[in-house]
Amino acid sequence: MVAPNNRLIAELTGVAPKEKRSAVIQMAPGYYDASNTNRERDWGPVSSGGVFEDHHFTDATRSITLARLRKEIRNNPYLAGLVNKFPEAVGYSNLRSRTPVREYNEAKELFWFRWSKSVTVAGDSLRTLEEIILRELLIAGEVFLVLLNSGKVQVVPSEFCGSPWLNGASADSNEINGIRYNAVGRPQSYRFGQSTIFGTVDFSDRASTVVQARNVLHVYHKDRVLMGRGLPWLLPSLATARDLYEITRAKTKQIKDVTSLIGYLKKSIDSEGIEKFMRGYDPEEEAEPTAATADDAADEAPATGRKIVLAPGSFPELEEGESIELLNSEYQAQDYKELIMLMLHAISSPVGLPVELWFSGLGDVNYSGFKGLGTQWNARRKYILNLLEGNYLDRLHFWRINKAANEGELPPNPVNDDDLIEWAWKRTAVLDDEKHAKSVTLRLKSGERILADFWEEDGLYEEEVLERRRQFYIKAMIAAGELAADVDPTTVKVPLTFLLKNEIPGSAPDKPENVKEDASENQDRAA
Incomplete structure (x- = not known):
């Protein structure tokens, strides 16, 4: 259970809590440095319940932390730059059905494409929803998606999930921080509060709504055992971001003060x-008369x-x-840039997005270093994509497609396997496209990869690439007069070389790079 807030209880009941005296226990140094305490290192108070994450990040702590984070992002340019760049760096999903029946795949993808244009009750698209989720993971560490009977999704922010204050864990001892668990620790339902005119959230039984867990998608990253609620990904960065903001303001004021004569x-x-x-x-x-009385003297202002x-530009x-x-004749700034960079790295490290990919104008990273940063972010990005697919995309697809099939909006799955899907994501941006193309060519020639692998890196599948090239070939032949305008497209044979290399029949082949030109040809050109 969550420990009650003694000060809050005292304010509501009028009964002052008993004072507790705490004593510092001096213990002899042990074998492990991690468990030893000394004056040179501040470990903070010892907590016996450190393994219970939800007992520390309570509703009150969450409310304060998230309010500070949201305000800081709106005012701190460094934190705002990181949050704004993050969804763009991660990218957006694209559903591909992978059943052996092509007609069903096309019908499902078309239905998903149309439904994704308006997903939430507010009319937001799936792309907007994904951007909101990525931002909420940074700010709140979680977001709730309530699945409605209308086929829409209601997005609930983290602050609106909680339990009544007085008893900490509500009347039910199995409810912690707005989530009611069963005997084995599996969520059964979620309690969502209602906003008040004072800007707070009311979690009382009369104002809150309890939703069954089967109708809620709780998107968060679970990184420890006893953890039912998400933690903001920017939680370790908040203090550093605030310090950086205040240091920048102080340095700016110092520079402005130097321009004035003080x-x-x-x-x-x-x-x-x-x-x-x-x-x-x-x-x-001295020539003026002195005060006649003591009262007159008291009324005089001290000199x-x-x-x-x-005024600017003047001199007395x-x-x-x-x-x-x-x-103040000068200001010190020898280590200012180094300090800024150190703090920027500290801000972005918990997120995993390198500073050089969102903070422009550095100029201190060479080509090889930048490639290394791209490789680092590529690995982190794949981890985030797998987290998104497993936490909500797969479950969102399963719910909506089954609902559409039950209501006749979509034909039933011919193989009765809804797991035959893939989420297509565009490849992580590379620094040098020319070198990347050479690497692709080398891998194709060695047989390590096939063309479809590289198409999928750009979020495309071989079926749509080949079909698009086929249609382009037919239109080009009709425009050139080689085919009649009313020709049946299904009867046209498209050369395989065009489908794979965009090579027009009859065109001159490319000259290998290692073949030297004939000397006579060079002489003729010189003449």
């Missing part, structure tokens, strides 16, 4: 004059030294014996 006037006068000057002494005031405010005229002593 200092003090220095006079060469005797010791008596210095004392009067420090007291705000003005010689003209101060002169304050000169300069100094009197005899005066000089100006500046307080």
Whole structure:
């Protein structure tokens, strides 16, 4: 169970909680450094329930953390740049049916294409939904998709899933952080609260809605055993991102201050004059009568030294014996860039997207280093894609396609196997397309890969590539007058070389790169 908030209970009930005294237990150093405590290293308070993730990241902690993250992304340009680049770097899905029946594959893909134009109850497309999910994984670590009878999806943010406050785990001891579990720890239902006029979320029984788990897709990354809710992927980056934002603002203000003349006037006068000057002494005031009463004296404002405010580009005229002593003549910035880069790496490391792929204008990474970063991101991207497919895309497809088949919108699967699908994703961007093309050619010649493999890297399948080339060939032959306009396309034979290499019949073959030109031809060209 989640421990109740004593301060909140005291405010609601009016009963002050009992004070607990904590004592620091000094223990002799043990064999393991990881369990030892000393003054040189701050491990924080020892927690006996560290294995229970949901007991620490409670509704209250989640509310504060997510509010800070969402605000920081809207104001911090560094964090906003990372979040905005992330969906673009991951890419978007494309469903391909892989049953042996071509007619069914085309019907399913057409249905999915049309349905994906409006997926949510708000009318958002599947591409928009995928972008929202990727952003929510960074900010909240999770998102809930409620499957409705209408065939639409309702998107519920993380903040709207929770349990009533007073008893921490609701009246049911099996409910933790808005999720009710069965005896073996499997989610049975989810509690979604309702927003109030005060900007909070009400999770009470009268205001919340409990939805069965079979109708909810809980998209999150589970990385430990006792973990029922997701953690923001940017959670370790928030403090560093805030520090970077404040450091940048402070450095900017420091630079602006240098452009202004800030200092003090220095006079060469005797010791008596210095004392009067420090007291705000003005010689003209000596001729004025002094205050008649103590009340009149109290009403007088204390005298101060002169304050000169300069407009940009101006300079004061100094009197005899005066000089100006500046307080800020320069600013230090020797290690500023190194510090910024170190903090940027710390921000992006938990996400796995290298800084050089979303923070432009670095100029410190050479060609080989950039290729290495691309390889690093390619591996991380494949891991994220597998996570997305397993967590919600496969389940979303299974629910919607079965619903369409039961309601007659789609013919039944001829092989009765809905797992015969693939999610096509465009390949990760490469730095040098020319070198990539040479690598593809070498792999094709060696027999390591086939053309279909490289087509699929671009999100295409061999059937549609070959059909598109066939249609282009027929249209080109009709335009050239080689075929009649009313020809039956099914009777036209397309050369295999064109389908595989776009080679027009009768065209001159490409000259091998290693064949040298005849010397006589060179002489004729020179003449």
